Structures are given as structure tokens and as C-alpha cells.
Amino acid sequence: MKIKINQLLAVCFFTCATVNAQSGFSNDPLNAVFETSDTEKFWKAFDKMETSKDNPFTEYMKDGSLGVKGFTEFRIINADSLYTMVKRRKADYLKTRNVLDGIGLKEKRARAIYSAMKYWYPDAKFPPVYFVYGRFNSGGTVSKDGIIIGTEMLSNLDGVMGLVAHELIHFQQDISGDGSLLKNTLMEGGADFISEMISGENINTGPFRYGETHLDALCREFVTKLKNDDNTDWLYGTSKKDDRPNDLGYWMGYKISAAYFNKQKDKHKAIHDILNIKDPLKFLKESGFLDPYIKEYIESKKMKFDDFYKPYSDETHEITFTVSVPDKNDEVYITGNQPELGSWTPSSIKMNRKNAKERSITLKIHFPAQFKFTKGNWESQADIKGKDKWQNIRIEEKPSKPVHYEIINWSDNQ
Template sequence: MKNIYSIVLLVITILGCNHKTDRLSQNIITSDIDNFWNAYDRIKATKDTIQQIKILKSLFLDKASEGQKKMIQARNYSHKEYVNVINDFPKFWTSIRGNTLKAKTIDKELSIGIDKLKSIYPQVKPAKIYFTIGALRSNGTTMDSSVLIGTELAFADKQIPTEEFPEYLSHLRNYFDTEPSENLVFLNIHEYIHTQQKTTIGNNLLAQTVLEGVAEFIAEKALNTGSPNPQIQFGKENDAKIKSKFELEMFSPNVYNWIWNSTNNEFGMRDLAYYVGYRICENYYNNQEDKQIAIEQMIQLDYNKESELIEFVEKSNYFSKPLKSYKAAFENKRPSVVSLGEIKNGSSNVKTNMETLTINFSEPMDTRFRNFQLGPLGEENVIRIKIFIGFSEDGKSVSFNIEELEPSKKYQIIVGSGFRNRQGIPLIPYLIEFNTTSKVKS
């Protein structure tokens, strides 16, 4: 009788495990991988680029899962970009093909990883995991409640060749050397945590840094393993230098010196915001008595609510001064718009025959960057740039020709923070606004 009971219990356990695996498998979508390789084989059989795009569309894009569509949207991949990377990097694609097909075999590992996350954060909401194929610009991201894995990068290893790659992809050699295919569960759990957060887009560098740090640190805790990402170990070895540099920029609306950047910086390491965010979270966690609540607070933090973010970061005791002092110092260093060349901002009688607009800055600007945005009234009232004339020789002004103005109309445009001075500090956004006269130009 005891043996029969044991057998029945074993069968129930096995069925329960299978049911659990089947349920997870329904939330893991790999169909885009087969669709891509079917399209790839047909594309490689012709040299006609127009025909290649048609094949890509009919065999891959038209059959795309919701996750593949979201990956394309998230990274703004184009038909042409896909065809270009297929044609330009044949050694890479031949080498990575077998690796991407392994996506169909890791559902049990992912199930274990998600269960471990649930053990430290029981409020986990379900998310779908899509194994997609992109054009070499993302190993993983999220959108809404979807984890989007770029298998052409995430499944790479040291053996994948990169000699075909141009300079803008040179960072992939270092990434492949970290054997990302061995760390797929960590990557997925990192991205899975992002689906639990209030947002994945921070409105300044500090917000983006913390939300990435939360995913990195909690993935470590859930899986009881160290982060495989080289930024973390590098950061631990260079903490003081990284921190002092980060303090100068933490309230910047521009993140590209710290996230999604290249290794062409003073540290020779990309994405160091991951380390800074990781250290903030590590300190915060260590300073809290109730670790369960600490994890909940990290994931549920409103990263774009500045008062809440500052309170969280200051409780970590990672920075030596109050964060408001760093913000004040940053704002004091920002360049500004001081005047317009042809009119006074806010004028109510601008002539409709004005053709050129000049913006004068408080200091020389980096002439490689510019940024204009819609004003509060939107596209209908925007000042439309006809020809961008360029910066003055000293970099303290910029001019552009504008399209014909209508009478009796309010016009707006925002000179955005994409403008920056020669030290890389972003401009204080400035709203240009005026009304035209009722008289038509003579």
C-alpha cells in the first residue's frame, strides 16, 4: 500500500510539473526565429534587394508575433536595415544560426528562474517572453508586459566572429566574449523585473540609472548569483572615479554618456549607469532591516517622481552630499538661450515676411548637436524649419530659415536639451513663442 501511495504521489508531482512547464511554455514565444531563418534562406538566394525586402516582409515581418513587432518598434528597425545586416555579415549569421534555435530548449530553466523571483517578490505579475531576431541593436528590452529578447545577440558566445562588423558594432566583440549565451536566465529575469516596474523610461539620468540598477540587483538576489555583466565588476574596482563623474550629471535629461553608449569614453566601459544603479540598490537593501519590504519598495518605486526617487537614493547613503545640492550645481552649469536675433520672444506683432530666426546662447555650444520640439500647442502651431543654416563660428548662436508664416497666428517651438555646450552639459529648454500680425506680407 505504501508503494502504491508513493507511485501515485510521484505521478501527481510529475503531472503538476508538466502542467507548470506547459503553462510557462504558452508564455514563451519562439516562432519568429523559424520565420526569420526561412526568410533568410530565401533572401540569400537572390541579389535583387527589392526582391529581398519583399521576401523579408512576406516570410518574416507579416508573420511576426506581437513581441517581434514590439522589438521592431522599440528599436525602430527598418526593412532596409534587416536586409543590409543580412547581406553585410554572412559569417556572423552562419555562426549564430544554431545558437538562436536553442531558444526552444530553455523553458524549464526560465521557469525555475521565475519561481526564484517569485520567492523573493510574491507579487510578480505574469509576462510573456518573446525570443525575437533584430538587427544587432538589442539583446533584450521590454514593452508593456512583454520581455523581448534579441536572440541574434543574447545567444552569442566567444566563437561568434565579428571581423565583418563596422566601427559602430565594435562593442559586440567584448560583449560576445562575456559568453552571453551562458547567462540567458539572468538576462531574462533582469528584463522580467522591468515588466513589474511602473516604467522602463526614466525622465533623467538618475531615474534611468536606478530602474536599471533595481533589475540588475534583484536578478542577482533572486538567482543567488553574481551579475555576469562586466560593468558591475569594473565599477567595483573603479567606484570612486565613476561616482565623482556621475555626480556631475545625475540630473541631466541626457543619459547617453552612461547608458546605451559606446566604450569610447574615459572609462573604456559602456553602460556604467548599470553599476551606479546596482550600488545604490545594494546599499539601500543592506541598510534596511526588512529585506522583503526593501525589494518591494525597489520594484514599486515611482522612478519619475523626483521627491520619491531622491528619498530612496538618499536612504542608500551612496552619495556623500544631499542630492538637491547636486541638482543645484548641475542647473547652475547649464547653458541657456539669452535672446533671439530678429524678434523679441513673446512678441505679438511679428511680420509674416520674417524668413530667418537666430537663437543666441549664453556660451559656446557643441555644434554637433541640436534639438527642437513641439510647443504646448502642438504641430498645428509649430515654427517649421525650412533650411537649417547652422551655428556661428564662435558657437554662440544658431540660425535657420523658416517656412512662410500665416497672419494672426500664434507660433511656438521649443529649443530642447539636445543642444549642449562644449562640456556636454545640456541646454535649459526654451520656449520660443510669438504672434503674427493680422496684415498679410506686402
């Protein structure tokens, strides 16, 4: 069913058609939509598991809303994956069967949060909020069609509006950058900062407590890693090297965003800036939050303060890149973090055919350089022998010998 924020109680017993990406969007916070019909379809399929010869979740996937479609690629995967998980964690799913029963009571709370968003960011759009069932791997996300909440992750509705507020911020964000840890941290932490302003809730209290307790050590560590694209120990997982919780990047991004906000006289413009960061390093510099730790770092590296905020050095050096390919017909492109490497356009720089199994190109590039090899599109990235799968290759300084990489596979072959 669709539940309008300003009419939750009045219409929560009526089943409506699924909203589409156009009609479901609103500029009015009082006309936002909660879509819960997928949960009804899920439990209908769940109740058929013991009697159906076929996978009952096929229909759930086929007839699901745009929320189910948006949750499919990286979370649900397909009906068989969902069926396997439901059978394995049947008891855990059952605990959430009635978790949305009190959703109507969130009417005033939702209206207040959405109206606060409109106050701080008049350009805000209010997409549908889809409550769907997935495979216990995401509490929430956004797609082009709206906000999607993984209902199986909810033990109750106490924090659901904080989660909705966080994902609402993601829907407004337009943050540029090259996939660095800093960019991702500002995206998540900025969402936490603004969502706390409009909801009064912080959904990541564990990382925040740990971060405040270990502030100096974490800031020193973050300074050394913020330009890299490796999120380990900061976002989405840890290496277990210490007792830190997951997602400390939310706390770090929050601190940087708060510092930037507090320095600005025009607070509404500050919110706009946090949502629309075009240069993460410039934003960090203007926040001033990490200045003491950056000064400490550059002294050890004999760098200039302003040079730290550059993505790479001013000088260029000639480098010859050579790659071995898995198939003699493979065409290979190189792309990376600077104009000389195509500025992350996957089809701008094609490597030359050296022989049947090798491709090569000589370029003048800046250091540090980050790059990847593709077949000319992001759907087909190279899996490089000895490198973490799908992460950027990074060269800090001019190598002492020619660089050679072996492509063992392509992402669209896996």
C-alpha cells in the same frame, strides 16, 4: 512555437498561434510562455535570399509576432533595413542558426527564476518572452506585450536566463522621474540587482569590475552629473575620454539599490520600493550610498546637504524665453522639470506669437531648469541649433541676458 516554462520539453516541437497581450500574461510563474516561432520565420526568409526577387523579410515582418512588432520601431526599423543588415552580416547570423536548440533544457532554470520573482514580489506578472531576429543593435528589451530577446546577439544559451531575468524586472518597474541620469541608472541598476537575486547571474560583469576598481573617482563624477539627462559615459555609450566600458550606470544603480536594500528591515518592501521609485533623489538619499561624495561636493559649492536632493532651488526668477521657428505657422509649447514649466506636460504652456518667425513667453522659474520645446506633443519635439538633438535644455542659474533659441526642425519632420 510557444513554449510554456513548465512544459518546455513536452511542447517544443509544436507550432502554436502567437500569444496576444492579454492571454500571454500570467500571475503564475509556471505558466509563462516562450515564443520562438519568429526565429523559424526568419530562417525561412533567410533561405530565400538567393532565389527570391523580392525582399523575403517582408513576410517575416508582416506575419511576425507581437515581439517582432515591438522590436520594429527602434531596432528592426523595416524589412529593407533588416535585409541590408542580413546581407552585410550573413556569416554572423549563420552562427546563431541553432542557438535555440537547447532552449528546452532551460525549463528548470526558468521555473526557478520566475518562482523566485514571485517570492520577492507577489504582484509580479509574467509576460511572454519573444525570441526574434533584429539588426545586431539590442540584446533585449520590453514592450507592453512582453519581453523581447534579440536572438542574433546570442552566441549560446549560457547567459540567456540572466538576460531574461533582467528584462523581467524591467517589465515590473514603475519608476517616476524626469529622464535624469539618476533615474535611468536606478532603472537599469535596480534591474541588475534584483535579477541577480532571482537568477544568481550578473549580466554586466565588465562594468562591475571596472566600477569597483575605480569606485572613488566614478562616485565623485556621478555626483556632478546625476541630475542631468545626459547619459554619456554612463549608459548606452561613452565619449572615449578614458578606458571605461559602456554601461557603468548599471553598476552605479546596482550599488545604490543594494545599499538601500541592505538598510531596510523589511526586505520584501525594499524590493517593492526598488521597483516603484517615485522620487529618485529621495531614494538616493535614503540609500546613503553616495553620502561621502555628496558632502564633499556640497562643501565645494557652499550648499546645504538637503538642498542637494532638491531638483531645483526654492527661489524663482523671471525669465523671458524667445524662440525662432522654421515655419510661420508653427505653434510652440514649452515644458520642463517644474510646475512653472508644466511638469513635462507637452501641451500645458503655449508660447505667444511675437511675430511671424518668433514665439515668446515670460515665466517665473526655479534653477536649475530643464526644458524642451514642442508642438504640443512628444511626437513633435524641437531640434535646437547648437544643442544636442532631443536632449533637455538646461539653465543652471539666471542668465545675464535674454535667452533665445532657434528651432531648426521638428522630430516628426525627420
